[in-house]
Structure formats: structure tokens, C-alpha cells
Amino acid sequence: MNKETLQQSMYDLIVETSTNLPKDVRRAIRSAKERENAGTRAAMSLDTISNNVKMADDNVSPICQDTGLPTFKIKTPVGVNQLEIKDAIYAAMVQATKDGKLRPNSVDSLTGANSGDNLGLGTPVIKFEQWEKDYVDARLILKGGGCENKNIQYSLPCELEGLGRAGRDLDGIRKCVMHSVYQAQGQGCSAGFIGVGIGGDRSSGYDLAKAQLFRSVDDVNPNEDLRKLEEYVMNNANELGIGTMGFGGETTLLGCKVGVMNRIPASFFVSVAYNCWAFRRLGVKLSEDGGIDEWFYQEGDKIDLTEGSQAELETAAADSGEKPNVVVLEAPITEEKIRELKVGDVVQINGRMYTGRDAIHKHLSDNDAPVDLDGQIIYHCGPVMLKDDEGNWHVKAAGPTTSIREEPYQGDIMKRFGIRAVIGKGGMGPKTLAALKEHGGVYLNAIGGAAQYYADCIKGVDGVDLMQFGIPEAMWHLNVEGFTAVVTMDSHGNSLHEEVDKSSLEKLAQFKEPVFK
Ligand SMILES: O=C(O)C[C@H](O)C(=O)O
Ligand code: SF4
Secondary structure (H helix, E strand, O other), rough: HHHHHHHHHHHHHHHHHHHOOOHHHHHHHHHHHHHHHOOHHHHHHHHHHHHHHHHHHHHHHOOOOOOOOOEEEEEEEOOOOOHHHHHHHHHHHHHHHOOOOOOOOOOOOOOOOOOOOEEEEEEEEEEEEEEOOOEEEEEEEEEEEHHHHHEEEEEOOOEEOOOOOOOOHHHHHHHHHHHHHHHHOOOOOOEEEEEEEEEEOOHHHHHHHHHHHHOOOOOOOHHHHHHHHHHHHHHHHHHOOOHHHHHHOOOOOEEEEEOOOOOOOOOOOEEEEEEEOEEEEEEEEEEEOOOOOEEEEEOOOOOOOOOHHHHHHHHHHHOOEEEEEEEEEEEEHHHHHHHHOOOOOOOEEEEEEEEOOHHHHHHHHOOOOOOOOOEEEEOOOOEEEEOOOOEEEEEEEEOOOHHHHHHHHHHHHHHHOOOOOOEEOOOHHHHHHHHHHHOOEEEEOOOOOOOHHHHHHHEEEEEEEHHHOOOOOEEEEEEEEEEEEEEEOOOOOEHHHHHHHHHHHHHHHHOOOOOOO
């Protein structure tokens, strides 16, 4: 293989995977849109997602700011030099990061230092396999952290909330899979796709689950039992009513793929890999010189998800009289203003917000803030940033991150610094809800994965603090215009997340009776 050609192919694979949602995934999202009633919160969220996918296409920019853990699966004929392919991937990763197509995402687990170029111990993941065919098949998945954190592994038999005993049979497996969708709620940026691995040990079970994510969304399982299970889950998981982003709605799951392998007598694992709607995985068939011969997952027409949707939504919203209350917010915000907000209100933010995620929250819990946060807004976000030749920073992608990770700190920090609003996704827990009530604060939910959509609302980067934490974790001072989010936790003790969790658990309990005997 030609070194330059191979490197260019790996670069194209990375850039396309990060910026161009595969056609099979687009088809699944389009069907979800057709099921949602226009004018609802779920339909509006899907509309934002659709716009975001289109913007990523047009700008050749990351669909979501989270590059995730880039994982390559490569099949090579006997005799192909795998080390050359590895080197080409490393070089392409570095270049794609420099070009703002990937966020620097490789972090030293002990020191927290970001390597800056996406290379490091264990990153990217590259898995090779030999096969009898005479060409190289190279596939890549960029699976984000928020959905990765919602993966779950069951050891059968077990007791499941809502569903009771899950035994060592197909029906027990069915219960685990239904439960896995419930426990993810909206935190993995639902509606999601799941890969399920039955059997193996703790690590090979998860590998099998993740391997299912490389199947095309619209394929049919050749194993009749598994085909039935996949069909059952697709037909029933959407009854849980978790919906897009956990806002409630008709579509909670966009795809379910199940694989099976043998186990040992004492172990029976069911492993579930959860992938967000921003299901970024593509593949290529390489020619002998290392060029791209064919793209995978790209059969059929290219779908523009935005077609027709905006006008329909506006008409439907006007007809139903369901237009939400839209409130404009600009920091510094008073307690009085915050207490006027109720769950379901839509806010449009102008002016200043500060990013702050895991490292900042830990830092603020035992240090002073680098800026005055009184009346301010914190955005749980780790953006993709690029510096130009004059030293100015530009936002390349900036969607919200999963807020629940900040649950141990959030309430205390809001009270201590006078923060009035936090923006994130997936919602927060009882400790934060109590602090919002006591102090006068709100939690605002932005649409997870809509990194282009929000980047477009950011009109300038006015400064940055705590850069030692690396680009995703630093405190960026952003100037925004028309940044839209929904109030999902207010200062009166109401939480949409708590409500959806409760109602979906009740619905889950309806699937308790045996189905596969
Ligand atoms: O790291 C991020 O930017 C987001 C992450 O993928 C998440 O879903 O929380
Ligand atoms: S923010 Fe949401 S869409 Fe992006 S990687 Fe995380 S889970 Fe996926």
C-alpha cells in the first residue's frame, strides 16, 4: 500500500465519520420524526437534531463535540502489514485533531493531562482481525462518553426494578434488555441504539455488544430467536415514553441488535452497549494501493432530515395553541427572575455564559472562582476549539455534556458562588433539585449532540481560564445569542426528569409477564 494514499484514506474515514451521519442512521431518525406529534417537545428536539445533522454536513464539522473513544475495526488479508495501517491511523488522527474535526479527547487517567492530539496509552483503539478475503475492510466508530456511561452488564439470574426476576433464559434476557433502555433514560442522548451481547465473560460480552453496533441498522438477524427478540424490543421499548433527550415522547429506541456467544457454566452475562442518536460509524473497503474503493452503510438516497419539518412544526404548534412560554435571559440574572421560570418554559439566552464540566466543578468545590459567578450561567460543555494565527479562539462544536456527573458538587457550588442557572443535558438529581429550590436556581436542558447548532449561537469567545485542564475541561467565557434550552428543573421543586423516570418505571412494569417461554 502507498503510505500517503493510506493515510489520506484513514483521514477521510475519520472526517466523514465525525461529520456525516450514516444513511442507515438517518433513515431511523426520519422514521422517529414521523412518529412524533408535531408541536411536542420531542418533535422540536428532533428538529434541532435534524438541523444539526445538516449543519455538520454543510460545514464538514463534528456532529457532536464528543469525539468519544475512536475505535477502529480492521480486517486484513494474510500478509498485509498491520503496523503500517496503525501508523497511518495515528498520523491521520493527529491531523484530524489539528483541523478541528476531532476534539482532543485522550486524557491521562492519573494526572488528568490531555495529550492534545488524541494519541495516548490505549487511544485510539485499533482491533485487527485476519480474514480470507483479498482486501482490507476498515471501520470506525466514534462512541461518545455520555452513552458509554450508560452501558450496563447484567449477571443472570438477577432482580430488576419493575420487572422482577430475570432468569437464565431468553425471557430473562428480554427483561435485561428492556431494563437497559429504562435505566439509560435520556442521559445517553436518546433516542438511542443498543448493541446486546449474550454470553462470554465480562470483557468479551461487552466486545460482542459493541460489535453489534457495526451491523447496519436495517439488517435482519439470521438467528430466529434473536430476530424475534430484536423485533420485540423495537416494538415495545418505545412504549416506555422516555423519548428524545428524556423529554417524554414516542421514540426512545432507534435500533436494537443482539449477538450471542457461548459462556461458561457459572457465568451468564447480558451486556448492553448504548449508543446515542449521534451514531457515528462508517467503514471503507480499501484498494490495493490503500485508496478508498467503497463506503459502507451508505447505500440508498442521502436524506436531508430538515426537509419540510420546520414549516410543519410551526403550523402544528400554532394550531394546537401549545406554544411554550419563551423567556429571554441575560446574565447577571436576579433570583426573582429565576423564580418566575417553570418546568416546560423555553429560554433564549443572550450574552455571557461560562463553560464548566468535571474538572471545573471539582476545582470550584475547593478553590475560588477565577471570575465573579454571581447571577451567572454555567454551561456543562466541553467544546471543540481552534486557535487562529492571531491567537483568537473559535468554537467548532459545542453541545452539552451529561450533567449528572456534577451532582455531588452542583448544589453547593451554585449556592456558594451565586450561580443562577446551569445548562446541560440528561437532568440532575435530588441534591441539585433541593439546592435550586433553596437558593433560587434553574436547570436548563439543551439538546445533547447538537454541537453545530449551539456552536452557531456562540458569537464570540471572550476569554478562557484554567486552561491547564485541557480544551474540553477549561472554563471558556462565551458570548451567545439566541441560545435555546428548556427548563426541566425549576426553583419550585419540579423536575421533568424525575417525572419521566417515575412514569417510565411504571410502564416498564407492564413488561413483567413472560413473553418467550
Ligand atoms: O464529553 C462530552 O462532550 C459529552 C459526552 O459525550 C456526554 O454525553 O456527556
Ligand atoms: S453528547 Fe450525546 S450525542 Fe454527543 S457523544 Fe455524548 S451521548 Fe453522544
